[in-house]
Amino acid sequence: MTLIMPRPVKDPDSGIYYIRVRVPADLTASVGRAEVSKSLRTREPAEAKERFAIEYAAFQCRWAALRAKPEPLTLKQIVSLSGRVYQRLMETLDEEPGETSIWEHVAQLNKQAASDDSALELWYGQTVDEVLFEEGIAIDQTSRKRLITETQRAWEQATEQLHKRSQGDFSPDPNANRFPEWASEKKPPKSASGSTLSDLFDRWKKDHLANGKTENTVKDFAQKLEALKNYLGHEDVERISPREISEWTDYLRHERGLNPKTVSAKYLAAVKTVFRLAHSKFLIESDPTNSVSVKIPTKVKSRSSGFTEAEAKCVLSAANKVFEHPSNMAHHNKLACRWVPWICAYTGARAGEITQLRKEDLTVVNGIPQLTITPEAGSVKAGMYRAVPVHPHLQEIGLLDFIASAKSGYLFHSGGSTTAEAKKRSGNARDKIAVWVRESVGITDERIQPNHAWRHRFKTVGRNADIAPEYLGAIQGHAGRTAGENYGEYPVETLYREICKLPRIDVS
Structure with a gap:
């Protein structure tokens, strides 16, 4: 009898080759189907044969793993695998998270499923089995149950972040790095x-x-390199060609549905950085990413990214009255809504930099009050501290009195026992402000971000007030445009002189 060896199958419509193999009879119950298939991501017969061989070998490894005695997983391994689900969900909806109401409904269903084993199995069982199949590992029932529970937590975390994004807040998840890297016991060839x-x-x-x-x-780069490795089916550097890197970016765009900016600025940028360093260290003879790029179409811009004068006054007027209206908002969050928009309006700072301010961050130098924005208090982009003078109008409306009367520690939240907890609470306060601007103040235009719009407006108003670009950059924490601008310091007297050029915002 002549054995017919499996071979690539060509899709008649797209012309793309696939691998399609039957699941061994003794494994159909655990796999859940009698046949599996996967795109080989090429229309070239020769390449299809090469990739088929790699994928076919990978399937054989999965069959062997599934036949092996199920092994227990450690909690670290379980959380790591649940992170795959979180990352996949976040990447798929990175650019278009959908409607807010959808994620509110999903959050409710997640909460209901959390205490119901049958609901957990129904919602997450298939997802867990797919992750295990992709990794080619067999685990015992106890570990699988624990993995389902952790997957529910990962879904809950992703739901919370996507709910924020649906409201225009694309700030990073402060807890995204809680998922450890998956460490396979098998050493790659x-x-x-x-x-x-x-x-x-x-x-x-x-x-x-x-x-x-x-x-x-x-953490971010590890995930991007893992995505490339999973696409290639191996991690042998000598076998990676520029064409394969280019095809990978096409796969991310067209089959994974990622936005071209995400592919270029996140995936390709991470891989380029790693290969560029390796080439500079003479670890590899050539860099396969060197000539690869992703074209980003010009985005249509239909309005300014900053608040208009009317929008700014609307937010600041509401901030003045936040304590006049009864609500269930916590006192710390009311304080944040009262002061953070005003501070952002006159400093151009990121809202998260202001919600992490502490009482001790207000100092007086040569008679000039200043706010110190420092990584010691939380997260600061680029990790550099800066001191920003307090505009006279902020002094007149009582900011200094508020800070002087506050308890020691954080001004807009209760802090925490750890730095990570304090950062999380700063982020929560920032997010509460964004929700307040949308829902209570009524600034619903999705083309602007309710917190970040202050940074854009500050730059516009500053230019109109004839504040030089280097001073605007120093106040906002932007890097110098030239090497020369990074020499020396900007004395508080100099920045105060410039910040006083900003016109007062009259909301009376």
Whole structure:
């Protein structure tokens, strides 16, 4: 009898080749279907054969893993796998999170399912099984039940973030890095030169952390490199060509449905950074990402990104009256709505930089009151402190009196026992302001962000007041446009002189 070997199958409509293999009879119950298929992402017969061989071998490894004795997973491994679900959901809806009402409904269903084992199985069982199948691992029933529970938590976290995004708040999830990296016990095969994607990433990570950069970037880059590895089916650096990198970006755009800006600025940028460092360190002979780019179409802009004069006055007028209207809002959040918009209007700071202010961050230098925005208090983009003079109008409306009468510590939340907890509460306060602007004040135009619009407006008003670009940048915490602008300091007297040029905002 002649054995017919499996081979690539061509889709008659798209012309793209697929691998389609039957699931072994003894595994159909655990896999849940009799046949599996996967796109080979090419229309070229020769490439299809090469990729088919890789994918076919991967399926054989999965069959072997499923036949193996189910093993228990540690909590760290379980949380790591649940992070795959979180990341996939966030990436799929990165650009268009949908309607707010949808995520409110999903949040309610998530909450109901959390205490019902049958509902957990119905909602998340199939998702968990797909993740396990993709990883080619077999786990015992106890671990599977724990993984379903953690997957529900991951869904809950993603739902909360997508709800925020649906309201125009695309700030990073402060808890996104709670998911540890998945560490497979199997060592990847190395190329003749000994270089794998993991090797290149580890070398980049070592330099990145040694330079005092953040762990968040390490986590993000690890996910992007993992996405490339999963697409290729291997991590042998010598086998990666520029064409494959380009096809990967096409796959992310057209099959995963990601926005071209996301593909370029997040996925491709991460991979380029790692390969560029490896090439500069002579770990690889050539950089396959060097000539690859993703074209980003010009986005139609139908209005200014900053508040109009009427919108700004509307928000600030409402801020003045926030304590006059009864509501269930916590006292700290009312304080944030009362003062943060005003401070942002006269400093151009990020709302999250202001919600993390502490009483001790107000100081007086040479008779000039100033607010110190510092990484010690929480998150500051680029990790650099700056001191911003307090505009005379802020002094007149009572900001200094408010801070002087406040208790020690954070002004707009109760802090926390850890730095991470304090950062989270600063973020929550910032988010409450955004919701208040949308729902209570009524600034519903989705083309602007309810907090970030102050930064755009500050720049516009500052230019109109003839404040030089280097001073605007220093006040807002933007990097200098030239190397020369980064020399020396900007004395508080100088910045106060410039900030006093800003016209008063009359909301009476």
